[in-house]
Amino acid sequence: MALESFQRFYADHHPLILTIAHQRLGDFALAEDITSEVFRITWEHYLEGGSLKLPWVYQTLRNLVGNQYRHAQRTVEVLSLLQRENMETVMSNDSVEDAMLIRKAMLSLSETDREILMMIYWEDLTRAEAARILGCSPAAMRVRLFRAKERLRSILKDPVLQRVAEGKEG
Numbered sequence: 001m002a003l004e005s006f007q008r009f010y011a012d013h014h015p016l017i018l019t020i021a022h023q024r025l026g027d028f029a030l031a032e033d034i035t036s037e038v039f040r041i042t043w044e045h046y047l048e049g050g051s052l053k054l055p056w057v058y059q060t061l062r063n064l065v066g067n068q069y070r071h072a073q074r075t076v077e078v079l080s081l082l083q084r085e086n087m088e089t090v091m092s093n094d095s096v097e098d099a100m101l102i103r104k105a106m107l108s109l110s111e112t113d114r115e116i117l118m119m120i121y122w123e124d125l126t127r128a129e130a131a132r133i134l135g136c137s138p139a140a141m142r143v144r145l146f147r148a149k150e151r152l153r154s155i156l157k158d159p160v161l162q163r164v165a166e167g168k169e170g
Helices: 002-025 028-047 054-082 093-108 111-122 127-134 138-156 159-165
Strands: none
Touching (some): 002 028, 028 054, 093 111, 093 138, 111 138, 127 138
8 A cells, every 4th residue: 555655656746856856957867866866765754654745755855956966066176176277267257247146146035935936947847836846826836936036136136236246345
């Protein structure tokens, strides 16, 4: 009985979790590995009496992707130290400044707003998929997304943030 329930849950949600992992990681083979680990952890959780809930699985995915980001960042830092003289700037100054501004703006949003924007625009989920993961109705997701975008627009218009991004804090 437990195996059948898990198999059904896996069949229903594996494609979505794999898609999200691929969107976040940009490497399909790595996304498959992370997705396998997510469902291995989910299976253990289920055997220990936990329930099969998509928000729990999504949080597990977020945790594993975060671990992967940290690992990748450490790798980049080591390579950067080893190849400092050979590194060349690929991005123009304008695109670097834009990226810094957007990053600072996103970091200044609440975790909930950041997550909604990432789900919709980075992971390319539909509002219905994001609503299902967050446990709300598609109508509520539409409102949450609208409000998150408005808050981001407001932050991006803030002249203080623009000075900070340009390195002219004052």
